[in-house]
Amino acid sequence: MLADTIMLQMALMAALALRLFIMVLFENAESVPQMGDQLRDYLSLYFQSAWPLTSICLVVFFLNGFYTYGHFYQGRYKALMVIQAVSLGYLLYTAMVYFVGSTLVLPRSVLAVSWLISLAALLGARMWVQIWDAVMHRESTLRPFRSGGKRKVLVIGGAGYIGSALVPKLLERGYDVRILDLLLFGEDPIAPFSRNSRVELVRGDFRHVENVVQAMRDVDAVVHLGAIVGDPACSLDEALTIDVNLSATRMIAQLAKSAGVERFVFASTCSVYGACDEMLDERSEVRPISLYGHTKLASEKVLRQLTDATFSPTIVRFSTIYGLSGRTRFDLVVNVLAAKAKIDGEITIHGGDQWRPFVHVDDAANAVAMILDAPIELVGGETFNVGSNEQNYTIHEIGELVHQQVVSARITADNGGADKRNYRVDFTKIRNVMGFKPQWTVEMGIRQVLEAIASGDVVDYQQSQYSNFKFLTETGTAELAGDRWARELIRDLRDS
Ligand SMILES: NC(=O)c1ccc[n+]([C@@H]2O[C@H](COP(=O)([O-])OP(=O)(O)OC[C@H]3O[C@@H](n4cnc5c(N)ncnc54)[C@H](O)[C@@H]3O)[C@@H](O)[C@H]2O)c1
Structure with missing residues (x-):
């Protein structure tokens, strides 16, 4: 949960920083003196938006079983679950901003880039954990004895x-x-x-x-x-x-x-x-x-x-x-029934x-x-x-399986000594x-x-x-x- 919090906040920060950087690079020279003001605005936007966005996402993640190892989250479609939950978190945040007021409004481009970075970070982290687990498991299964060495x-x-x-x-x-x-x-x-x-x-x-x-x-x-x-x-x-x-x-x-x-x-x-x-x-x-x-x-x-x-x-x-x-x-049932069928032409079932x-x-x-x-x-x-x-x-079923391969053999029953x-x-x-x-x-x-x-x-x-x-x-x-x-x-x- 802590790792997800950090990743979501870093994603938003990176998206804001990227937008600011592009503005510095491409806006005309007259606007450069206002950059200090812009930086202050962006920082306040970050501090106002980061926690509501992160909180909404964490609640969505929790409800999707991220932290309780829910059935679907553990299954084959884990990546899809992550994509769905992150997207839903961002959508809910946008809806909340729309209904609650304008102070938390992030530029649409920032929201989109932050969503993409969040997706990449959360999916990447989970893939890495899986790869790491697989490597460690393989190593431990290759190491037959705790003491190592002699085998x-x-x-x-x-x-x-x-x-x-x-x-x-x-x-x-x-x-x-x-x-x-x-x-x-x-x-x-x-x-x-x-x-x-x-x-x-x-x-x-x-x-x-x-x-x-x-x-x-x-x-x-x-x-x-x-x-x-x-x-x-x-x-x-x-x-x-x-x-x-x-x-x-x-x-x-x-x-x-x-x-x-x-x-x-x-x-x-x-x-x-x-x-x-x-x-x-x-x-x-x-x-x-x-x-x-x-x-x-x-x-x-x-x-x-x-x-x-x-x-x-x-x-x-x-x-x-x-x-x-x-x-x-x-002297074991499958072997003896098969051999007896082939050599004696008989499949003798005891009990059955x-x-x-x-x-x-x-x-x-x-x-x-x-x-x-x-x-x-x-x-x-x-x-x-x-x-x-x-x-x-x-x-009895074993007898039938033998019979399917030695069709000429007779199935006989012997209920004594079963x-x-x-x-x-x-x-x-x-x-x-x-x-x-x-x-x-x-x-x-x-x-x-x-x-x-x-x-x-x-x-x-x-x-x-x-x-x-x-x-x-x-x-x-x-x-x-x-x-x-x-x-x-x-x-x-x-x-x-
Ligand atoms: N074969 C099965 O269907 C089966 C099923 C369940 C469990 N098991 C168990 O698996 C194990 C092996 O079964 P298996 O079918 O290979 O048996 P097996 O009779 O073919 O082999 C037993 C081996 O133990 C040796 N042996 C017996 N007494 C000995 C002694 N006092 N000192 C030294 N060597 C001795 C024999 O020479 C033989 O090589 C057994 O413990 C058996 O209970 C076998």
């Missing part, structure tokens, strides 16, 4: 479905990456980048403190994706699931905090919403209905308890993921009316990378649903705060899976490497048995 990220579970999509994106963005992973599903997921000099692998169990301490050295941020993932896999061994998904998360977060690692991104899931017919956002009640969901929700709680000025974790609740990555999973949000694995990875790029003030201590409002579907989870999720927060917008649609993801099968990249989608439940059932949970190190030590001693 090394520890990705725990970096050899999994999401991890193998995330690591290349982090490398592209200039981060160095360290992966801590037991490589439960082999080395293939990380083969495309394992020889990159900016990638380090710590192969080990993240439940072991020494592995985490070693992996945490000199890192600026931690992304924790490691877990036993999915309801069926988690139900195999309850104690092991709690150990891997919850106890380890607390230990890792405590170590990150004591190592001074402020940025911590934790992979949670929309499964925490359980079963509900309402549209759910980050503030909605959470009611997980599986052990998997409970371990994720409990981990979120632990992280919030640890949050303070030195430790600002960000929780991402992923939608159900689809599409291909270095470790594609075929349950709502579920979906997001492509590449978009999920992008969301994590964007969070790492963002100023900590924007994302620290926050929870984000990751997905998009447009990709909430019922399982997954009871049912949630429609709102993703406005991540869109508004981060500008996150998925690049993939479910249709594109289905096509991607079908092409991978057609090209022979995926031969048998039922292999255990593609399914967490099958893999853990077939290999047993020996890889993850808590006392594995002890057994290995005994074996080594026996062998030596």
Whole structure:
């Protein structure tokens, strides 16, 4: 308001000065001795007119939402609003002078020039503020860490479905990456980048403190994706699931905090919403209905308890993921329905009316990378649903989308053993705060899976490497048995 006052008064002063200057320049010599009188007249005109004109304009500006950030003023037509309000202010002033009396009458040319200068100044100032904001915002989003300098990220579970999509994106963005992973599903997921000099692998169990301490050295941020993932896999061994998904998360977060690692991104899931017919956002009640969901929700709680000025974790609740990555999973609904339709000629729908949000694995990875790029003030201590409002579907609708691309496949229903989870999720927060917008649609993801099968990249989608439940059932949970190190030590001693 003060800036607008100054600009309006300066505009009037400039217009009067310009008129005086032109008079001096072009009037004949006889009138020059009267210049002193003219200057006095102009000054008194300025002092009489400036405040009424400024006051009227400020009232008009106020009523147009300039100082209360009104809806229209904030919108796309801000420049038009400014032009309209300034013009209206000048018109009202002119009308007032006409009705009230002649002492405040400004020459018409002065009024016109003052109006033009006011317009230019008020519009220019607002444009400048916007340009400045954009530059500052860009700078702050380009500066990933408050401390600046080093950019090394520890990705725990970096050899999994999401991890193998995330690591290349982090490398592209200039981060160095360290992966801590037991490589439960082999080395293939990380083969495309394992020889990159900016990638380090710590192969080990993240439940072991020494592995985490070693992996945490000199890192600026931690992304924790490691877990036993999915309801069926988690139900195999309850104690092991709690150990891997919850106890380890607390230990890792405590170590990150004591190592001074402020940025911590934790992979949670929309499964925490359980079963509900309402549209759910980050503030909605959470009611997980599986052990998997409970371990994720409990981990979120632990992280919030640890949050303070030195430790600002960000929780991402992923939608159900689809599409291909270095470790594609075929135990997820879009991928498995597409593969089954193409290979077995059948689309088997379990239940069908349950709502579920979906997001492509590449978009999920992008969301994590964007969070790492963002100023900590924007994302620290926050929870984000990751997905998009447009990709909430019922399982039946997913079946239909697959059918549109594999028309020869039969749709069959199987109501036994249907997954009871049912949630429609709102993703406005991540869109508004981060500008996150998925690049993939479910249709594109289905096509991607079908092409991978057609090209022979995926031969048998039922292999255990593609399914967490099958893999853990077939290999047993020996890889993850808590006392594995002890057994290995005994074996080594026996062998030596
Ligand atoms: N894929 C989805 O649809 C989905 C949806 C919501 C949330 N999430 C979450 O995202 C994260 C990643 O999911 P994903 O689909 O990539 O899972 P994934 O099973 O493909 O990957 C998990 C990775 O963790 C590793 N791992 C497991 N236990 C370990 C241990 N004790 N020590 C070291 N490494 C270990 C595995 O080797 C694997 O590489 C998980 O936390 C999951 O809960 C996934």
